[in-house]
Amino acid sequence: MGRKFGYARISSDQGQDLASQRMKLEELGAMVVFSDIGNGSTLVGRDGLDSLLKLLEPGDEVISLHPDRIGRDTADLLTVGKRIVERKAVLRIHDPQIVFDGSDFMGEVLLTLFGMVGSIEKHFIKARQRRGIEAAKAKGIYKGRPPSIDPVRVRELHQQGMGPTAIAKNLKIARASVYRALAA
Template sequence: MASIGYARVSTLDQNADLQHTALRAAGCKKIFTDHGVSGTRASRPELDKLLDHLRDGDEVVVWKLDRLGRNTRNLLALIDDLEGRGVHFRSVTEGITTTGPMGKAMLTVMSAFAQLERDQLAERTKAGMAAAAANGRRAGRREISAGDRNVKRARELKAQGLKPADIGKIIGTSRATVYRYLSLDAD
């Protein structure tokens, strides 16, 4: 029996180091990691490779349930598929394993609560955005024009030969924002 890890981060600028450390401590010699892939997608390249790699008697280990699936139906279907292939499942953080009936029951309950939490968060986010809109505020980044004082300052510093990262430190913005400022058409 081999314990094989699966890690996932939703955006490319996140890193999976915390997950990798926990999975190695849980006995995983091999870890498949999806970077910049939402858990709502049914097809994830590294998860697909993991599923192809598994053999009867193996164990799939994740750091948390939500790394494997973002909704209860998807998560339970995936685990049913694993069980049908003779593969066990373990979640390190929740302490859940499918090696017995109690673990399977806990998995169902925990994934249902995780789904409820995500649904409530989405509902609160929508309500907050609606309240903000009712008060005349818009979601998203504010619009800027080429006449904005930070845009002008960024251009001045760029003309002096400074790099975008250094300009960002001086005017208090990120390097990406400096690039956005510099790409605006001049008035």
């Protein structure tokens, strides 16, 4: 019999808490719970999930409370599910009950279905967000996200002889952002 691992994710630590997910996953038998804080619309930057997937051995089980904790679209859900099965382990989702071990076509159908539901939900969230932003702009309340890059500092470093790659590393920003700041 393999080991049972839990996977929990919250979108942000602003008003959300991993503790309730951890507790439920432990009740379901998870000996260790891996977790991430971040947007569910991408698998990029999910260090907890990456660590969990690397640790899996044949016979292990990954438990998640809901499909959207793993991914908010079909491609991500199936990618994670298949990576688990490649390790000869099993993905078990608690609610709704889905077991994906690669041997049952219905497991893949259910992951696909709930991935589609997640995609639809993500679409509606973005649409509501856009409507809210437009309403706030109309009232003069919304000014946009504050700049995360200081173009003056980018130009200063460039004038000191620092190249774009070095500036990007120094300021912990993307090199493309450096080029945009220099071109502005």
